[in-house]
Every structure is written in C-alpha cells, then in structure tokens.
Amino acid sequence: MMYHVQTGPWRNYYQPWYNQYIWTVSDTAALVLTAIMGAVISVVGSRAWVVVRGVAFWCFRRRHRPWSIGIPLEPLDELDSNPTDSRYTDCEPVEDFYETDISQTDAMLAWMGSRRKNNQHHKVRYFLGLTACVWALFCVALSAAVVFVLTSFGQETPTVQSGWTPCCGRDIAYQNLFSGVEAKEAERYVLGCKSDLTNELRDCNSFWAGEATPEVQIRNIGCPFDEEICSEEHSSISFQHTITASSLGYNTPYKVNLHHRLTCAPLELSTFIWSEAWKSGKHLLSVQNLDLPYDERNQEFSNYRVWLETVNGPNKLSSNYSGWNGRFSFGEEEPYPRDMSLVLIPSGLPANLSFAQRQLDRRLRHENATIFVLLILPGQNVFRGMGPMADRMFRASRQYGGEQTGFGRFGQWLPDREVNGIGCAEQYKLCADGRHCSGWRSTFESEFFGDGKDVFFSPGELTSPLEGPAEDQVLLFLHAFKYSSVFGYLLKNRRLLMAAFKRANSYGIVKKDQWIEELRGLFDAAFIRARFTLIHRILKVNDDYHCADNPNIYNRDPFFCRSLLLPGSEYTNINLVYLAILLLISIGVLSYSCYIEGQKETKTGAIES
Template structure:
C-alpha cells in the first residue's frame, strides 16, 4: 500500500513491487523474459555474477595454458626431477604478457624495417641473444593471455550492464498490490488523477512547448505514430469553416496497451483522430431583443426547447456584438483591447456537458457542428488587450487593428472572440486480421470490436478493462477542459502571453495549426501518465457510449489494476479484475 512522506504527500514510489520472472510482451523472444528483484538482492546477484566471471577467467587461462603446452613443438630441455614440475604449467597471465611484449616489439620493428628497406640501407646489427635461466616461453602464451583478459573484462562490464537494462542501479518499478488496488475508490485518488493533466503541460514547458524538444521522449516505450493531413473540404455540416483555410487533421495511429505502459497480450489497437478548422462564429451568436443588447455564443441546438436560452454548459456571454459582422460594424477586438477585456480560452460545450451530454446525445449540439461519428466542440479565444508587433493573418489570432493612436506598429485582435471548430473520433482494430471498426464517438466502437469471433480472452478482457477508457484519456477536449475549468490555466503555446503584453507567434499565418498539434501531443502524454496512475489506484473510470451487450451487462464495472508500469525501459504485469464472475487475471508479465 502507499505510505505518506514526512510532508504528508503520498509517495508514488512506495508500496508493493512484483518480484519474480515475467514475460514482457511485444519484445523479441531473446529479450522477453525479465526477472524483477529488490535493489539489495540485485546487488548480491550482480556481485555473485562478477565473482563467477572472475573465477571463470582464471580457469579459462589454466585450460588455454595446458592446451598450448601439450601442443607446443618446442619444449625446454630439462633434467627429470619429480620435485620440480614443469614451470610453464604454473605460468601466470601477467608473466606471459610481459614475456610476449619483447616479441611483439621485435615483430613491429621487423615490419617497420621491411617498409623502409627500400628507402635506406639496413645497418642494424644482428640481434644479440639474451641468455636467461628461465625456460623458453612460446609467444602464444602471451597472445592467449591478452585475449583472455580482454574477453572477461568486457564480460565483467557488459553482462551486468545488459542485465540491468543499462541502468546504473536496479530499475525501480511502480506497482500496487492487486487487493489494495481493487479496494481503492475514485474519490480518494481524484486529486492525484487530476494532477496528471498539469504534469503533461509542465513536461512540455521545459522545452518551451517545442514538439521537437524531446522533453516527452523518456515517457514513451514506443514513439507515437502521428499522421498529419490538410483537408480540401469543410468537415462540418454548417459549412462554417473560415474561407481559404484548409482544415487540419491529425491522427494518432496503432495505439496498443504496450504503448501506454501496460504489459499485455492483447491484439487490439486503438486509433484517435482530431480535426479542426477556424470557424465563423456568426451562426452561434445570439442577442437580446431589447436594449441594453446582450450577446452570447451558444453551442446548443436552437431547435430544441429553450435552445436559444442561456445554458451554463453550452453558452458564454460576450461584452460586444463581436463585430465587425452582419449585425455590427464596430471593431470589437480594438474596443476590448482599450477596455482591458477578458483574455481567456473557452471550450463549448463545457466539460460535463460534452462528456456526459453531447457524447450520448449529439442532437443537443448546434446543427452547424453536429456529427454522429465524433464529439464536436468550439474552442473560443478572447485576446483581450494582447497586442502583436505587426499584423497577424492567422484566422484564430487575427490582428489587423492598430491601436487608438494609429501611429504605432502595435496591432490588436480583429474581434473580441474567434473560434476553432473541432471534432474527435475513435476507432479500434484487430491486429493481423485487417478488421477495423468504423470511426465513432467515444468508446462506441469498443462495443463492436468485442463481437469479433476470433478475439482471444486476453484481448477481450483488455477491451473491457483498458481500451474502452482510451478515447477519454486521449481526448483533446478532456485535456483542454480540465486545464481550463479545473486548473484555471491558459493552454496556449505563446511564450510570455498575458494581458497588456505584446506576444510573439511562431507563425503569423497558421499559428492555430501549431496550437492544435501541441494540444494533441500533450493529450497523448497525458493519457500515458493517466494509465500509469493505475499502478496505484484502479482505473474504474468513465467511458462514454460503451454499451454493453446482454452477456456483458456488468462489464462497465470492470476495472484495470496495473501492478507494475513501464518507466523508461521498464515494463509491468497487469491484473484485470471484474465484477461479473471473472477472477482477477494476470498477464504473464516483469525487471532485473
């Protein structure tokens, strides 16, 4: 179980660690089996192994020495004396190496003389014969001694290094005893689970949110397969896409249990896709009929009862009519800069309305962004007093309004609010079968994939316990709404952005594409950190639209308890438990 540190916080590295031999799935056969032991035991094992290598080295020299001695054609002439055995049988490696050095020097000198013999006359005197009482020693003794020492020194370093995955010390594996994990509840771990969202953002911030900075690399067992594409059409039924701007589509493909840190035999993979485009907010604007005129943006379906009313989870109020547009010629962006207006990012519908409302009933969403195959939403940006050096043509950060003096190069937003329209969709595939479900909202397709007749028990359990949760964990919608609504953060890549500051952009034409890709990559890391959270608490979490067939009536109460998770080169076994009659399963899984 987890214990508290002196400061009262839970130490995530404390607790139970699985010890034993386990199989690491997804690795080559030669690297698949792993032995996990405690640090103290590992030191004893490595010390014993080093001692064994040292003893093996001396025995290898004795055998090599005997073979050379018995096969040598030249042997020293000695009187037979039983009390004085053959000295070469006790020749040490160091003496053999010392004896071969003059031979090696002579050989090198001979080669050198041969090379320069064509350039000068050889005046060297005949070598003088050194007389010694020691017996003649074949140079092969020294050569074999050098080779023997080199081989075993290499083994003495390489073998412990390879067995410990190159770690200076024994790898630490986070874990949670299955019985304690299964008894954990969502309320007790909610705060820790929520912290993973900010942790992902903090990791990328170390590289100033540069996607090529490598700050997220140590957290991946395999690099994510990310495919980017620009569309030639507007993916929304209302044709609300900004003119002359091609929508941006980014896909995270072939996500397996192993990639998120779970050691599993599952043959199921998961695909996640996000599509975004700058949107015209005009269809979403509502106004009061009588002065003073009030304006708000609504993502609620106007055709529903009270569809045009203020809904806290579907609407946000504006301070202007968001002109210039069809109803107002006022430069709302310049006015908000002058009045130090709000500087924020808002996602509509908000978190719970999207996760538990629109996800189940997409017809409650505004018809201009309504889709049956994905969760759609608006990301609304209000620049406030933020200014830029030079005009900005990016439709999301559009700034062409000079300040009220009109004599500087400072530019402010065109509108009080601009928006991106986005939708996310998910898909499941069965490896080596060519079968993939259609793209759909949330985990709807998880229900379909469990009907596949060739699905093994391990894969079926994985779908119910883990893969049905991935759409929510990888969701950019969830990532943004948690940062904004729960943590009060402003999740934009712009460095040093805050009201009344002049902000640099990476791209004055398509900064919005950079922002979308950054959110997407942060959501990937956030999902991996969230799944690893199961090393301490079970992941009996929300999974929208996972409709259970009759035979799996209670499968929504299945949960995943991961006894060990992978950090760097380390992997983990898993236990999959359920409340519908299955015993807790253990995937053969394991780190030395």
C-alpha cells in the same frame, strides 16, 4: 511518486527477444549478485586457461617446428643457471612434463625469465607468457563487461513493472477525485517540454517507460460540418494518432490499437448570434437546437450558450477590424483583455450521443462524433515581430504606434482578422487486430463498448473478439478511451496552452500558425492526461488500508495491475537470456577443464606404473 514494483522474473514484450526475459532486484541485491558474478567469471577464466594454453601450443607448433613444447618451466633459476642440461641440446628433447602442468602463473613467470638469453626456448617462453598476460587482462575486462551486459547498470533509468496493491484499479467515482489534478499535470508537462527548445514533445517522456507520445499526423481536410458555418477563407485541419498499449506504458503481447482523431474547422460565429437577445451590450451566442420544445431547450440552455462582448470586431463577431487601437485600459469606460482562457460549448458532458446530437444546432451535427466548440474572446491577441503576419487563423498588418515606437518595422502588429471560434469533431476507432476494426465512434462509452468485458461491440458492423485475456485489454482501452478525449480534458482545464505559454501583460503574443500549435498541444495534453490517470489508477497506494477493508468496491484484477511499465531508479534488471548463456559457457569450460585434468592424471598414473 511512491509506487509498488514487481520484483522477480517478468517479460517485457516490447524489447527484442534476447532482452525480454528480466529479473528485477533491488540495488542492494544487485550489488551482491554483481560480486558473485565477478567471482564466478574469475574462476571460470582461470579454468579456461587450459583451453587457451592448448590453443597457444597448437599455434606455436604450427609456426616453430620441430621444437617441442613439453618442457618443464620451473624452477626458473635452475633452468637459467644450467644451460648444458640435456633438455636444451640439439638432440631430441626430453618431455618431462605434460602441457597441462603449465599453469597461468608459471607461464607469466616464464615470460619474465625469457628475458635472460641463456636458453634456447626464448620464443616459446615469450609467446606463452604473453598469452597468459593477455588472457589475464581479458578476464578482468570480461568481468566488467559481463556485469554491464547482464544487468541494467548501463541504462540511465531501468524499466520496471508495477506491482499489485489493494487500491489498484479503483472505480471511476473514486478516480474522479484526481482528474482535475491530472489535467493540470498534463498541462505543466506540455508547457515544460515546449520550453525546452532542444526537445520535441515525443521525446520528452522521462516520467514513463514504453514508447514515446504517439506520432501525430496533421493534414488539411474539408469542412466536417455544414459548409454554411465554416469560414470560406480558412481550411479545416485534422489531427490523428494511434494509441497502443505500449504508448500507454502497458506491457502486453496483444496488439490492440485505438485510433484517435480530432477534426477542427474555423467557424463563422455570426451565424450563431441571437440578434434579438442582448444584455448590457453583450450578445448571446448559442449552438443549441432552436427547434426543441421550450422546456427541453431551457433545461440545457446554459451548456450550449455564452454571453460575449467584443473588443476587436463589430457586433455579431465578424472577423473584420472595428477600430481597436491596441491600448489596454483597466477603467470602467473601456473593456480590457481577460486571461487567455477558452470558452467551451457545451460546458458539460452530455448523458449520451443521441441526447447531445438532439441538443446541437443541426448545422454542427456529425454522425458518430462528439462535437464541441472552442471560443477565445476577440481582441486579445497581437503579433510581435518584423513586419505583418498572416496565416489561416490570424492576420495582422497594422503596427501599434507605427514608426513613433522607435522599433522600426519590429514591434506589435494589431489584428485585421482573427478566428475566434473553432468547431471540433472528435472520434475513436478500435482495431482488435489487423483485420477487425470498428467504424469511427464518438467519445461516449455507451456507443463504443458493450456490457460484456470479453467482447468488443461495433454497432451495425463486424463484432470481433479481443485476443488473449480480454478483460485487462477492455480495462486498458476503456481507460484510454475515456481519458484521452480532448473534450474531456478541456472540461477539466479550460485554458489555452501555447498562448498562455507566450503571453505577456495578460494578452497573447501570437506566432504564425499558432492555432495549429494550440490544437496540437491540446491533443497531446489529452493523451498525457490519460497516461497520468492510468498511473494514478494503478499505482496510488495512499489508501491501502482503506482498500483492504473494502475489497468489493475495487477492481482486483492482478494482471491489469501488474503490467504497467515505469522507470525504476532504485532497481536493477538482470537479463535472464544472457545469464543463461553465461551459465552454459561456464559449465562447458569447467567440464572441459575437469576432463583435461582427468586425462592428465590417467597418463601420469600410466607412466608411474
């Protein structure tokens, strides 16, 4: 994807303090800066020899008294050819040179000369030469290490921050053009990650920076609806995670959290069948409120009902076996399995929560929650494995073909019972900080945010102002709130994910607890859809010219547009904290070496005078 990147200094709030301050440059500029840093380290390393040499002399004096080290080490030939020089006698040596006169090159050459056994200073030559060689190798290694630490060369893909574009923050009407595409992208991502058996979904996040997919908490709970419509044989299940700015890849210091919960229960669908309504052998299933006036009920009739015909199960969709033998015929005499798609009720997004609650069957209503029903046509699933299988949603104990199939106990097992309808309640809760949270709310914006952009409203509860620049936080969490909804995702992509991933010959090959995996997949895919839409909303640059000509119809908040963390393969990050430390050390070393040189010149001038 093409996107603009903010080059220059910025701060990554999700790193430790010593890794937060960053300067982003292109790879070309990084190569130039690397060469400069290498040269600086070489110069500083050579000047630091003054310090290293002093330490070496001090260490040698401590171990080899009373020898004096202040001797000339050049020229080597003269020293080696004149062993009777007074400087090599047992009397007090003559200090012709100061310690500062011994350069690193001289010390290394002295080590070479020390191998000749015609002088008494073999040990000091050897020790000083060895120190010079080790320091030279250390400086070479240090140059590579410092460049590695200062930059993001050690990272497979460095993290960069988005740059502002004229189209950033396009309005919702324009954004809706891409919503279906983003739902498909989320589906492909989930299925692709599931196909890689070495990765969990939370670790499969190569297309964004920031934290991985929020960890999902799964637990069994009681029926969220009227007990009459929940299956007695199956328990309800709840999925919950916490959406943070970091999990969306948004770079901000303010800690605002959006809690997202999906509670689903297997339904007794027979209670929703209209026994007096049938059409060509099909039965009408409806979750609409029958107490509404006829005109109002008829207005939204298509959104709350579906015509069903069964392959497995008698009329009224009970979960009992009705004689299906596992054969799939494509003629007109017998029904055949359809693609693994979901039936979603309601089939559209109601205008607001109060209208949606009024339209729903009273037994399905849930205060402060968005309610929807998932249906999968019965008789489309078999279990393939060693022996029968049973879980909370599906039980298969009859082997198709029996022992005559040649597979023994391994083969296809036909369903005795399967849940065909799931009722779900979806809710959100916003926490402005650790102490101020709303209650659980539905997925309708009018119930969650007020008209103002600087205040988060909790109807009937404590009103808590958002910290810092509230406008960008409201934009971010309004976006997450709108696009991470499972119901909203299903409106754009009505198909089973896990069953489609495992399907064969147009019918599902189920596994144990597949419905849990299915709902988990939809829950994760909805969040990933929100992540994709945020990327598209901030980074799409195809219509920059059009956006520049129409500045009034787009959001131009620069902070919102310059805060998305992304992987940037063509950029390099420089750690400003480490760079500052390197510069301080370099200045200190250069200053000290200049001080030593000044002291030497002062002493030399005093001796000459």
